[in-house]
Amino acid sequence: MTALHEGKLAAACTDARKALRHAVVSGHLQDEMAAAQLLADIYAASGETTRAARLMVRTGTTNKLESMLKEGGDHYIDLTAALTSPQPWQRAAAYKAIAVQADLVPDEQADQIVSRALKEFADGEAGRTQEGWVLPQVWHHALAAAAALIERVDPACVQRALLLLEPLLEREPGKYRHTDGAHIQMLAGVLRRHDEYGPQAAQQLTELLRQGGSVAQQVPHLATDAIQENSGLFRDGLREMTLTDLWAAQLLTIVGEDLPADAPMVTSSYTTITTPLEATPGVFALGTLLADQALLVRHCAPLEREAAAAALTDRVLDKQQPAINRSDAINALTNLSAVLSPQTRSELFRLAMECARGEHDGSALDDLTGSAHPLSAVRVSLGSASLAVPGIRLAAATCAGDAGACAVEDLAKPLLNGPDPDETAEIARALTWLGNHPAAVPATQLATHPHPGVRRLAAVRWAAQTPRDPGIGTRLATDPDYRMRRELAAAVAAAQTADATLAPVRDILAADPRYCVRRAVAFVA
Template sequence: MLLLAEHTLVWAPERLPALDKLIRGAIEQQRTLGPEAQDTLMRLRLVRAEYDPAERTELQRLARRHQLPGRLAAWVNAREARRCVWESIADTALDHWRDAVEDAIHAGLAEDAADWLYAIRAVNTLFGPWADLDDEHRLAQALRGTGTGRLLVRAREPRDCALSAKGNAKPIEAVLSGRRWLVDATVAGDLGGELEALDFLGDLYAANQEPRLAVRLYGRAGRKEKLQALAAVMGDHPLPSTPIGDAPWWVLHADAALAQAQADLIDDDVARELMGAVTSLAERGRAGELTESPTRALTHQATKTACSLAGRGTPEQALKLLDLLAADVPREPHHFHHSDQGHAQACVAIAKAHPSAAKQALTRLFDLAEAGVQEALQLLIGDELIGLIRTLEGEAPQASESGLSDEAIAELRNRIGDLDDRGLYLADVARALFEPAHPKAVLRAEQARDRILQRPAPTPGIAQIGSALVPDSYQVARAHGLNDDDRKACLEQLLAIASDGREVVLTRQQALTAAGNLVVGRPQPDRRYAFKAVTSLVVGDEPASYLGEVLTDSPHPLSAFRVNIGSASLRGPALKFAAAASYSSDEYAWVRDQATELLGSRDEHDVHEAAAALCRLPNDIAGIVDPGLLATHDHFGVRQASAVLCMRFPARHYKTALNLARDPDFRVRRALVEAAANAAVEGPEIDAIRQILRGDPRHSIRSRAGVRRTTSDRAGAPGQTPA
């Protein structure tokens, strides 16, 4: 009965009241056995005290009045301290553990006293203060030199057995010993050992195909990073999450982090409930109503999780979140808030998901940008915002789709000029995008032109990493005030930089990207010149870049200087540029052949660029490429290219598209649904693909396919293991 009760305490404490009759019977039986059964009797009573306040009060009274032997009084105090910690009553827990340490020292329980000192240290780590966390450590080390007495005597400590079995690759023995370790630590009131055992077992279960058990243990141990890593490994299979409710802050912190990591996998009805729970939690934290760490980790994580679900809830929930975060906008210069990144992304998500709240959300985004929030400034030039407030020349604003009126769009676009006038980051690029004829945009483009044309030659012995070639080329390409000769001269200069072996590889790659901004829309002679200029780079005939073996991902194995700035190859970026510069069928065919060959490269960057080049080919050239072969490639980017090509010829490659709709990598399925949404022709094949993708486990994919899913729709979804 004792083993059952203590096992239930560890693994299912909510079921203890159901065992009360059996526990009371065992207690009465032990009372008849005399002093030799006092340890077993105390363990049973301590289990009952976990759920029975009367039993708990009685044991505390006996310990306080010294009516129990010192070793049993120490045990009672340690268990009460553990219970208080799990109920977030930190100060009371510390008092009980200090009493337990004192009684244990007098009773000769040096090992247990040391463990309880470490429990005090763990409480201070969790709740503060952080003045000197090593005091208890030094005392515990000194105590362990005075004796080896313990409450629970084992021939060999379960912790040692578990660690040894794990080191010897014996997972079954490790799990059994780890579970005994966890039970013993819980029974002894050893918080540090309990958290360590939870983490240990979580690692074992995660490594041995038991992710659901690992999630539960990681959550109790508060291991946020391991939960997020496990969620990433699981892909499209959602991990079971605990409802946000009554638990210690570190457990809620881990649960909220897991919800953020799986935000795209949560069903729509669950997302609404979770959105309300984490928003309420963030509200309580900001009001000072939560007992948590000194860094307010739970409040920050609840806010981040609410922001990640901002587009999944109701419009009322979205507006409530914006109201909650309103206090995070005003700030001193060069200050930040923990919510900045999620806050900015939530504004865009709300504007896309809830047209009725779009104006408030985008106004908040611009408020953040005016406050200097870098994440908000970066979103100003993102495709999502451009699609909401930009209209093509000659077209009327699409207010009915975005929920924004003509006046609201005009107001938001005017604020871009205000941001640029204040000299904020990327505001100049945003103005060039939305107001290419503005005098400031033209002046800035002229300055960018001069920087490109007057760029000094490389200095021998000096490696300059990083340049402004890409944003400068964008300014030159967008501004209306520059003539074609200026753009042509900049294009030629960028191609010269890309071919210069004296430059570091990063600069040459950036020069190719910058040249791609300028070559689009150029006359045929200019494009032909540009195409011929990079053919040698595509086939790999050009000399290596300066410090190519030192600054890239393949340094010499004996080199002590290792700086990784990415791939050392120029073939992929050059091929992508060649695809943009191609004009004739022969040129496109050459790009196709080179891209097909480059797909076999060991350089993942080259493979990805080759796949992107295939997507830029016209239909008559791309039609020769077999998407079925691309769909078998290991690299997700190649399978994405296969998805794009399948949607160009849906009837011809319908079976391949069906396989891609169930691809294990969500990025491939996302590329497929985007390609289906942008397909030039409609047909039954595309409708069938969309129908499959409407059952996708990821919200971002099924919403693009045009459906919302609830929990009742989950079983049997593509890529999902039915319960």
């Protein structure tokens, strides 16, 4: 242990191997697990991720295994041999690894893995799996792995999965299951790829929405794209729920359906936004649903939409509120901006630019924003104290013509080099809304930026521009960041042209090691 902390990896590795051998020979299971975990840490620190992963599976160290695999790039570590282990913690860790690496699992392995995972889940549900309650639950991780691969399996597996999931729908009001997330992900995967089972998956997903509570909240976050692609299967069910369910009303809005202006969820959202806050000194509520409620206010009459925008503007300017709440108000204005009058949009653009420049910074509880202290027992962050990022988003949504787009781009350029990678990615995403304009930074410059979020902006602009530099397209198609390649794949698929510069890029992306990239480039809206 001392050698590992001092960075003497060779010596640490030798000592850990000796300790593991002695523990195995002497038959001490606890010592064996401790030595194997230590050796796994040493291998991970040395870049020997395959050896480290196998030892982590051996000891059931799922959290460290997940973290290591997420940072492993496009390197796939095949741990399927552990799926037949008699030890449930090893099978659980192997399924966890498969779920994390699902995007890299070869297509030819998908059917076998999902079939075994569904059997594991059925055995767990029936109580046939013997495992302690403190160990990783193998049946739970098996379902997550199956959900991550369901798009790539044959119809027989899909049918069996839907039959296994159906009993999970029944529950007492307000209850949740630990399998809800995987359940929703599996239904979304069926909707994306298996049209023949789309109605069954839609029926189950609608029923999960009808349950309300935490499971209904997860549906928009995990399955919105699948619902949009199959909106015809959901319209009737969503309409029935819009009287009482915020998430159903939100999804119906996202798929492009109109709601009556007097619908209960529309009027309640309007009332929540326009009712003045009653502040109590020293008491703060952190976080709001303003952005979701603003989507529903879009169905109100024009005068009510304008009143809601005015009320949200007041919240943005209220420095007695925490920055997280003021940012929510700005995001709500972004969601509402498309249905506002030109004059209001112009006023919001000016406000957004002021926020982006930091002119309205300074909120309650600013001293609690940012990352928690390394020694803090409460690992909570209230986000950034700055309103710059939501301000850029609102400005990009409300700018008019090339002059407005150029102003937003000029203001955002320096922010693309900021220290926070998440904020940089959000700003770059907002700039994709601007389209082509005279001040747009060319893809040739963005493609070499060190931040992958900015290179994603390069991908969108390269695919949209003509003529295209084929060298830039090839560079982006082989970028080490898979999210950038996925963005490029979606942009290339959306182009739907026979341009000679796109063909070689399509070919590279179609052979990408990640399934999400291959799926995106093959998708035709």
